[in-house]
Amino acid sequence: MTPLAAAPDSGRAPALSIVVPVLDEAAALPAALGALQPLRACGVELVVVDGGSTDGTPALAAPFADQVIAAPRGRARQMNAGAAVARAPRLLFLHADTRLPAAADALVLRALQGRAWGRFDVRIDGRSRWLPLVAALMSLRSRLTGIATGDQAVFVRRDTFDRIGGFPDQPLMEDVEISRRLRAIGWPACLRARVVTSGRRWDAHGAWRTIRLMWRLRWRYWRGESPQSLAEAYRR
DSSP, X not given: OEEEEOOOOOSSOOSOEEEEEESSOTTTHHHHHHTTHHHHHTTOEEEEEESOOSSSHHHXXXXXXXXXXXXXXXXXXXXXXXXXXXXXXXXXEOOTTEEOOTTHHHHHHHHTTTOSEEEXXXXXXXXXXXXXXXXXXXXXXXXXXXXXXXXXXXEEEHHHHHHTTSSOSXXXXXXXXXXXXXXXXXXOEEEEEEEEEEOHHHHHHOHHHHHHHHHHHHHHHHTTOOHHHHHHHHHO
8 A cells, every 4th residue: 555645643533434435436526525524624634545546536535535545446455445544543534425424423422332343324415216216125124134345334332343364355245255254243323314325326227226236246255156257247
């Protein structure tokens, strides 16, 4: 990992660090990081991890973040790199196209008093009329299974994150796999406050077609197929 913007020389560690992996997000990144500035003003650290953008993403991120670093491409690798430099004892992993609810820091800190990890319920922002149902089913499934997706802004105590070795180094299903490992330690805090995530994937490919694809990929993963072959299928 390579630092692109240095951390401030504050002697006091933040209570929470938010890690945002990015790749060619120049169009949407200023608004996404701008929405996190009230949390920074409250002492939350923001770490942006670039995976090799060619559109100027790191330079755009620098004024909005406490640290901007470069890491090998791949969400799992980028999030692990961000966790390695983050200074807080609690970590929240946030996709660049997901927005946190109001007072997310207080919600997370309160939840981690009694649990080792957790996630938020989700709302999907898009055109399809099916997206409210998709989001409700995602939240319900997660609540029943203890498995979270990256869209739900997973948060975790650092000692627990280190104990399981961070995110597995795989190109797909890293969120499912880390949930399985964390679930073995304890059930997640399932917060009913909702993050808002982009529905661009569902809008582009169709809501039910996307759901069928993701369920097929999850089924193949549970059957033991390698994340590498699943990632190839996902890209196709």
